Amino acid sequence: MIVLLLLVLSGTTSFAQISSAHMQEEVQIDSVLMFRELAFKAAKTNDAETAAIYIDKYVKRTLDFHFVEHSSFNYISEAPAYQSLVDQYVPQFKWIALFYIYSGLIGFFIVLIINIRKKKDQMAALLLSLFLLIHSVFIIHVGLYTMNYTFELPHTQSMSTVFSFLYGPLLYFYFRRIKTGYKPKWIDALHLVPTLALVIMFLPIYALSAEEKLRMMLGLGNYSSNPYGQLVAVGKILSLVVYATLTLLLFLKTRSHRTQVQTPLYVWQRNIVGFQILYALVYLVYGILLMADVNTGPVFNSQLILMSGMVLYVAYVAYSQPKVLMGFHLESNYLKYKNSGLTNSYSLELKNQLVNLLDEEKIYRENDINLDSLADRLGTTRHSASQIINEHFGQNFFELINSYRIKEAMKILKADTEREKNIIDVAYEVGFNNKVTFNKSFKKINEVTPSQYVKALYS
Incomplete structure (x- = not known):
């Protein structure tokens, strides 16, 4: 009898809970429809401020960001209150964001180039590639955010935050590699501990569904729209300052050991250290403003422009002087002959x-x-x-000699307007023993064969 009574009471409770849930759902549906109708009604009467309030409520309930662009709101399209919602929710074109995304895509391309080119130092290439990659991911992420495309791609939420403590270590170890040929040891993995801790902190956020991430972006989820913002900012400031100092000290310690041919290498290293120090200073100001709850807009864009500029600079050097990026093999000449x-x-x-x-x-x-x-x-x-x-x-001995031979061969071919000399005769005249070596050296320097060069001269 008692058991039967418990079952009845249990069933009654479950039914009450189900009924309550249905009622709440119906209320939510009714309120959403009400927000929609009130927004339309206010727009028709040109009450833009009221319409904006209900549009915002509707969007936050439904996560339908395209509702802002409904044709019913054409009546208030010029109103500041409505434009504020458009700026907040609607994907839109911005030149500065396009510049960020363009720079990031260039960064991805250069990462690919660095790793497919024949190179002598895999470790230096890996460290520089990772350094460039995380910068590229970050600036593309910000570009998408600036144009409101993160609402279309909710899984981009906080996607670059876990790299915050890697900028400094990657550049520092890249410098150690190209300056001294340093080989990482197991103990160096300790430098990755802060990043590992950050990954663990953000794993629950990355595991959220797309809908939960959208609510999070709107400040409605269990996490803020900028999770662990101040903690990450403080940690990143410390990381950037410490590693920028270490990199600068390493650069200053070895800067006197350079010769004329090492000047491009010196300029590259000086400039990249300069970028790092300047970025650390700008981010320090940004972090202070962020923690003081002051508008960070201009400073935030400054650090993004600086990042984008650095990526484009690396791209330029990778194209014009690729050997400079793997500097240890140039500086090793000094190490080789220092005694x-x-x-x-x-x-x-x-x-x-x-x-x-x-x-x-x-x-x-x-x-x-x-x-x-x-x-x-x-x-x-x-x-x-x-x-x-x-x-x-x-250069080595043969590269030097052959470069002089090719320069003179080009002068002879250019001066031979009557085309009286055969290419093989010119090769022998400047010191080559055979046509194969001449052709190979000529193409290496000019990216065309001697025959193609002559044809271009008289075409």
Whole structure:
């Protein structure tokens, strides 16, 4: 009897709960329809402010952002209150956002180029690629956000936040690699601990459904629209400042060890360190304003423009001077010869002698010239001759000799307006032993064969 009574009471309770849930759902549906009708009614009477209130309520209940563009609101299309909703919810074109997205896409392309090109340093390429990639993801994300496309792509919510503590470490270890050839150790994984903690914090957010993320963007979910915002800002400021300092100290420590040929490398490293320091300072100001609840608009855009500029600069260097990005193989010349005992003054003296041998005596025309015979003419050792070529010309012996041969061959072919000379005769004249080597060297320098070059001259 008691059991039966409990079952009846239990069933009554369940029925009451179900009835209550249905009633709440009906009330919600009725209120949504009411918001819709009140918005239409206010728009028809040109009451833009009231219409905007109910449009906003409807959007937040239904997550139907396209409702803002309903033709019924043409009556109030010029009203500031309505325009404010359009700016807040409707996808729209903005030049600055397009610039961000364009820069990010260029970044993706350069990441691909860096990794498919033949290179000597896989580690440096990986570190630079990751550094460039996370910047590209961030600025594309912001570009989409600025144009309100994150409402169309809710799973982009906070997608770049977990990279916040990686900017500094990646650039620092890239610098250590290209400056000293440093090989990461297991203990260096400790630098990734803050990022791992951030990933763990954001996993529940990434696991949310698209609808829950949309509510979150509107400030209606269990998380704020900018989750852990102040914590991330403080952590990112500390990370940027610490690693920017470490990178700057490393750069300053080694900047005196450069020669004429290493100037492009020095400029690249100086500029990228400058970008990092400037970005750290701008983000420091942004973080302070954010925590003080002050408008961060101008400063926020400043850091985005700075990021985009850095990505485009890396793209330019990757296109114009790709070897500079993997700098250790240029700086290794210094490391290789640092104990050679060759003083700066003697190095310059030998360099001037070598230039004279090439420009005045044209020793490259001798088809049997080699490093040993060149060293004899310079009155120095083979090792020192190799050092001079590497440090002052950024090439090895054969690259230097062949570059001079090709330059003269081009002059001869260009001056031969009557086309009396055969290409093979020109090759022999400037010092090559065979046509194959001549063609290969010519194309490497000019990206066209000798025949194509001659054809272009007289076409």
